[in-house]
Amino acid sequence: MSDRxxxxxxxxxxxxxxxxxxxxxxxxxxxxxxxxxxxxxxDVRDRDEFERWHLEGxxxxxxQIPHMKFIQAEATGxxxxxxxxxxxxxxxxxxxxxxxxxAVSLLRGAGxxxxxxxxxxxxxxxxxxxxxxxxxxxxxxxxxxxxxSGCLAYAIYSDGEAxxxxxxxxxADRYVDDADDxxxxxxxxxxTHVHADHVSGVRTLAERTNAEAVVPExxxxxxxxxxxxxxx
Numbered sequence: 001m002s003d004r005x006x007x008x009x010x011x012x013x014x015x016x017x018x019x020x021x022x023x024x025x026x027x028x029x030x031x032x033x034x035x036x037x038x039x040x041x042x043d044v045r046d047r048d049e050f051e052r053w054h055l056e057g058x059x060x061x062x063x064q065i066p067h068m069k070f071i072q073a074e075a076t077g078x079x080x081x082x083x084x085x086x087x088x089x090x091x092x093x094x095x096x097x098x099x100x101x102x103a104v105s106l107l108r109g110a111g112x113x114x115x116x117x118x119x120x121x122x123x124x125x126x127x128x129x130x131x132x133x134x135x136x137x138x139x140x141x142x143x144x145x146x147x148x149s150g151c152l153a154y155a156i157y158s159d160g161e162a163x164x165x166x167x168x169x170x171x172a173d174r175y176v177d178d179a180d181d182x183x184x185x186x187x188x189x190x191x192t193h194v195h196a197d198h199v200s201g202v203r204t205l206a207e208r209t210n211a212e213a214v215v216p217e218x219x220x221x222x223x224x225x226x227x228x229x230x231x232x
Contacts, residue, residue: 030127070102096121127148130178171201
């Protein structure tokens with residue numbers, strides 16, 4: 001087992017020590033990834049799930065070892081042998097954070113510096129971070145960042161009205177709630193381009209708020225099936 005001496009116990013420092021199995025929240029993970037810190041990710045999901053989608057980022061080394069091997073190791077011993085080639089600290093992940101918590105408990109019992117991703121990849125996918133940008137304009141601009149995919153959206157507020165740019169369908173309710181909190185009406189739902197990395201939320205947002213839907217002309221080639229203004 002190799003070890004990053006300058007990063008030892010970093011996960012433990014950020015872990016929720018109130019839990020029997022130390023964990024790191026999706027928010028804390030996003031902060032670590034933004035900082036570019038080196039991190040070993042142990043993904044205990046099946047190979048097909050891992051290949052379909054897994055944690056990536058600068059400084060991230062992701063390794064897939066199925067949970068079944070940890071179940072076997074619990075009976076025969078040698079959980080630490082499974083990760084002998086991995087650098088510590090280790091962040092274990094699975095779909096919902098349950099199988100990975102079991103793996104972490106075995107690893108920590110063997111003296112390995114490991115923590116669990118709370119809520120698993122499901123919680124990671126649900127993380128949507130909003131931050132207000134500093135702009136030189138008579139408007140408020142909020143950037144939405146989905147760290148799990150890198151998708152960005154924006155809400156522009158001015159005089160009690162809002163336009164949402166490149167919304168994600170999965171977070172349509174979030175835009176509505178945030179606009180309500182700012183006492184603003186969403187007037188426009190806009191896609192700047194045809195998206196390949198997520199399902200557009202323009203239609204859903206327009207239907208829920210009576211906002212005008214605005215999409216690029218390329219959307220017609222993808223079978224545009226709702227009323228929308230198209231632009232070049």
